[in-house]
Amino acid sequence: MSAQTLTSIRPASPAIRWSRRAAGAVAFAALIELISRTGLADPEFLPPATEIAGRAVTLLADPAFRAHALTSLLAWAIGLAIAALVAVPLGLLLGSVPLVDAATRSVVEFLRPIPSVALIPLVALVIGTGLQHRVALVVYAALWPILYNTMYGLRGVDPVAKESLRSYGFGPLAVLMRVSLPSSAPFIMTGVRLAAGVALILTVSTEIVAGRGEGIGVFIFFAGIAVPARMADILAGVFWVGLFGVAVNALMVAFDRRVFRWHHVQRGEEG
Amino acid sequence: MRRGGLRTAAFRVAVLLVLVVAWEAATRAAGSAFFPPPSTIVERMHAMWFSGSPATLFLTDAAVGDILPSLGRMALGFAGGALAGVVLGLALGLSSRVYDYLDGVLQFLRAIPPPALVTVFLVLFGFGLRMQLAFIMFSIVWPVLLNTADGARSVEPLHLQTGQVFRLSRTERLLRVVLPSALPKMFAGLRLALSLSLIVMVFSELLPGTTNGIGFQLTTAYVTFDLPAMWAGIVLLGVLGYLLNEVFLVVERRVLAWHHAAQRLT
Amino acid sequence: MxxxxxxxxxxxxxxxxxxxxxxxxxxxxxxxxxxxxxxxxxxxxxxxxxxxxxxxxxxxxxxxxxxxxxxxxxxxLAVVFQDYSRSLFPWMSVADNVALPLRRRNMDKKQREDAAREALESVGLEGAARKYPFQLSGGMQQRVAIARALAYRPSLxxxxxxxxxVDAQTREDLEDLVLKxxxxxxxxxxxxxxxxxxxxxxxxxxxxxxxxxxxxxxxxxxxxxxxxxxxxxxxxxxxxxxxxxxxxxxxxxxxx
Structure with a gap:
């Protein structure tokens, strides 16, 4: 830490930042390689990065692993889609009709703090441990961020815009569809992005706790309890899950920047 | 304004009561084993955990065996992860170059759903407390770290220049200028970490090899098909989650009073 | 000089x-x-x-x-910046803002507090010591910034x-304050x-x-x-x- 770092923080150009990120990732992999190869950590516990990467590539060609991954992807996508289809209209309703909001607020406040993983055993008993089990839990967990962000977005709608439309004789529904929904869309997008991360956590959690069938969580769990543990398999699986999470997040951020550019410019987030 | 707030609160409580009564009626009418009436759940919670002697604050042995270990795991894991996140986040936020280099790796580590890594800790530590603590800490450190670093990077340049003009030492600049500037974002990260730590704590207790905790109680109820006990555990976790969040908000409001007040004015 | x-x-x-x-x-x-x-x-x-x-x-x-x-x-050397709202520290009370630079002056806590109070008096803000910057008007915030510089006792x-x-009236008051x-x-x-x-x-x-x-x-x-x-x-x-x-x-x- 030099004196300069505490005084001026000037962002580097995007090209430089991307190359630094890439260099950082390479250095991180090299560090793992070094620690493992020199025996600083037991290679049983931490295989070299090249071995993990090699395993990650061969796994892609392995039909069994592909089936695991596809099952998880399906549960994640269906759950997230249902959550969005339920939470967005619900959020619009709660956000625009104060009476409904007041009536349901206590229920919402009561349900939200329940940690979703606590429901894994109950849902398993009620509907069994198949795909529907994972989907149900993903829906429950992904509902909240979307619901809250939709309501939050509605609260920030410019009243002048609403009134001007109303003064032209538009009804409440038209105002909702033409002003409230578009102007809260960026917030809904943020909610969906957060929900996508939560949905991934719940997909993997449910698979691991249920511990049977197919799914990336099941694959990772069995690699872990095998004797001896297949650490390269675990880390290769973790690598693909993490990469999927980063990719989904990055795609959604890019989509958000492109489609809702007006929103970010208005808030002074870019030049 | 205040009267209106009171009326809304009274209305909400009334609605909640109506809904609980409706829930009670519906579950009694349906008679499903999966959905016991709320009165049964509350009775069960009382019998299991809160019917102890006054000397133990009415807590039963089961409560001491279920609730305290869970809270202990969560508190230790949260404290360790939060401390590490704050320290590393501040260090990272001080250098935009180091931040750029590590940004990609950190975003990747944060994107990994924590449960996917639980097996890694299983292999390293075996089943048990050490694995659970390491797992909770590792799960929550990323949101704290990244938010703190983000906060430390967004320090107002004029604040730094002021510190420099008045020749504050590096430590003073760090503690009295950079750290307070980072606090609002740091707290946003800590709040995420708090709810995440409840989730991963329960998850770690649902795994085999646990012998106590609320998650273990849920597993026991699952294998013995004891649905009222399972519902009792879920409701208890909901109440705990609610209380923890409220306590956190009180602390946040105190620490960030200047920030909230200043924001209201602009 | x-x-x-x-x-x-x-x-x-x-x-x-x-x-x-x-x-x-x-x-x-x-x-x-x-x-x-x-x-x-x-x-x-x-x-x-x-x-x-x-x-x-x-x-x-x-x-x-x-x-x-x-x-x-x-x-x-002390500096009074134009943008008082970004040079005062919002998380510190007015008195703490003024006393902060004195940490480099080998003074104990009591001496720092006294110096801060004296400086605030000389800019006519003796009553605002316990307040926070956002509770003051722009002109008063700039007075705090001036008090902070004065307490530091710079030669430049x-x-x-x-x-x-700041608005025109406040501006004239502050000009006279500098002369005073x-x-x-x-x-x-x-x-x-x-x-x-x-x-x-x-x-x-x-x-x-x-x-x-x-x-x-x-x-x-x-x-x-x-x-x-x-x-x-x-x-x-x-x-x-x-x-x-x-x-x-x-x-x-x-x-x-």
């Missing part, structure tokens, strides 16, 4: 859009003087101030404060457009402004800078009778004459 010798500064040197903010600027300020620097907006006034304060390293020439070349902020105080963000505190504290003041009236009203001497790259195009002694007064001073013939002279220099129509 302050010697500026052939100072130059280029932003983004070597690139096609390099900006020459200052070129070949010479200036010297005597002990106890109140110097106003005026110039058209964007002419590099702030760059000059930041070079004196050691916040940036100029690309050419040098600045000496009390005979020492400035490499980092000199020990006996730099003020960067200190009254640029200057009588009580022995210090040299360099005040940067783009307001021609203000420079003549407050200064003992006015230096006019050209537009970028900035250098000195005029250096006038302000010799106005008696203690300055917002009404009578401003209608004094000498004031009117000086103001016109500075105005011509700023606009680049020098006649002298």
């Amino acid at each position: 302050l010697e500026i010798d052939n100072l130059s500064h280029v932003y983004g040197g070597g690139t096609p859009n390099a900006h020459h903010a200052i070129e070949g600027l010479n200036l010297s300020v005597a002990e106890g003087e109140l110097l106003c620097i005026v110039g058209p907006s964007g002419c590099g006034k702030s760059t000059l101030l930041r070079s004196i304060a050691g916040l940036i390293t100029p690309t050419g020439g040098q600045v000496k404060v009390e005979g020492n070349v400035v490499k980092q902020t000199p020990d006996n 105080m730099l003020m960067d457009e200190p009254f640029g963000s 505190v200057r009588g009580h504290h022995q210090m040299t003041i360099v005040l940067i402004t783009h307001d021609i009236d203000e420079s003549v009203y407050v200064g003992d001497r006015v230096v006019v800078l050209s537009k970028a790259p900035a250098h000195v195009v005029g250096d006038l002694k302000v010799d106005l009778p008696g203690p300055r007064d917002q009404i009578t001073t401003r209608e004094h013939p000498d004031f009117v004459h000086l103001r016109a002279e500075v105005g011509r220099l700023v606009r680049g129509h020098a006649t002298v």
Whole structure:
């Protein structure tokens, strides 16, 4: 830490930042390689990065692993889609009709703090441990961020815009569809992005706790309890899950920047 | 304004009561084993955990065996992860170059759903407390770290220049200028970490090899098909989650009073 | 007191859009003087101030404060920035803001508190010590910033457009405040402004800078009778004459 770092923080150009990120990732992999190869950590516990990467590539060609991954992807996508289809209209309703909001607020406040993983055993008993089990839990967990962000977005709608439309004789529904929904869309997008991360956590959690069938969580769990543990398999699986999470997040951020550019410019987030 | 707030609160409580009564009626009418009436759940919670002697604050042995270990795991894991996140986040936020280099790796580590890594800790530590603590800490450190670093990077340049003009030492600049500037974002990260730590704590207790905790109680109820006990555990976790969040908000409001007040004015 | 010798500064040197903010600027300020620097907006006034304060390293020439070349902020120098809302620390009370720099002054807590109270009194804010900056008006916040500089007891105080963000009435009050505190504290003041009236009203001497790259195009002694007064001073013939002279220099129509 030099004196300069505490005084001026000037962002580097995007090209430089991307190359630094890439260099950082390479250095991180090299560090793992070094620690493992020199025996600083037991290679049983931490295989070299090249071995993990090699395993990650061969796994892609392995039909069994592909089936695991596809099952998880399906549960994640269906759950997230249902959550969005339920939470967005619900959020619009709660956000625009104060009476409904007041009536349901206590229920919402009561349900939200329940940690979703606590429901894994109950849902398993009620509907069994198949795909529907994972989907149900993903829906429950992904509902909240979307619901809250939709309501939050509605609260920030410019009243002048609403009134001007109303003064032209538009009804409440038209105002909702033409002003409230578009102007809260960026917030809904943020909610969906957060929900996508939560949905991934719940997909993997449910698979691991249920511990049977197919799914990336099941694959990772069995690699872990095998004797001896297949650490390269675990880390290769973790690598693909993490990469999927980063990719989904990055795609959604890019989509958000492109489609809702007006929103970010208005808030002074870019030049 | 205040009267209106009171009326809304009274209305909400009334609605909640109506809904609980409706829930009670519906579950009694349906008679499903999966959905016991709320009165049964509350009775069960009382019998299991809160019917102890006054000397133990009415807590039963089961409560001491279920609730305290869970809270202990969560508190230790949260404290360790939060401390590490704050320290590393501040260090990272001080250098935009180091931040750029590590940004990609950190975003990747944060994107990994924590449960996917639980097996890694299983292999390293075996089943048990050490694995659970390491797992909770590792799960929550990323949101704290990244938010703190983000906060430390967004320090107002004029604040730094002021510190420099008045020749504050590096430590003073760090503690009295950079750290307070980072606090609002740091707290946003800590709040995420708090709810995440409840989730991963329960998850770690649902795994085999646990012998106590609320998650273990849920597993026991699952294998013995004891649905009222399972519902009792879920409701208890909901109440705990609610209380923890409220306590956190009180602390946040105190620490960030200047920030909230200043924001209201602009 | 302050010697500026052939100072130059280029932003983004070597690139096609390099900006020459200052070129070949010479200036010297005597002990106890109140110097106003005026110039058209964007002419590099702030760059000059930041070079004196050691916040940036100029690309050419040098600045000496009390005979020492400035490499980092000199020990006996304080700065009052234009943007009070971003230079006061919102998480500290007014008293703590004022007392903060005194940590480098080998004073114990009691001494720091006393010094802060005294400084707040001298700017007329003795009642606001326990308040937070956001609870004060803009003019009062700038008074806090001035009190912070005074408590520090600098021998050189730099003020960067200190009254640029307040309304006209407050501005006049603050101008008089500077004249008042200057009588009580022995210090040299360099005040940067783009307001021609203000420079003549407050200064003992006015230096006019050209537009970028900035250098000195005029250096006038302000010799106005008696203690300055917002009404009578401003209608004094000498004031009117000086103001016109500075105005011509700023606009680049020098006649002298």
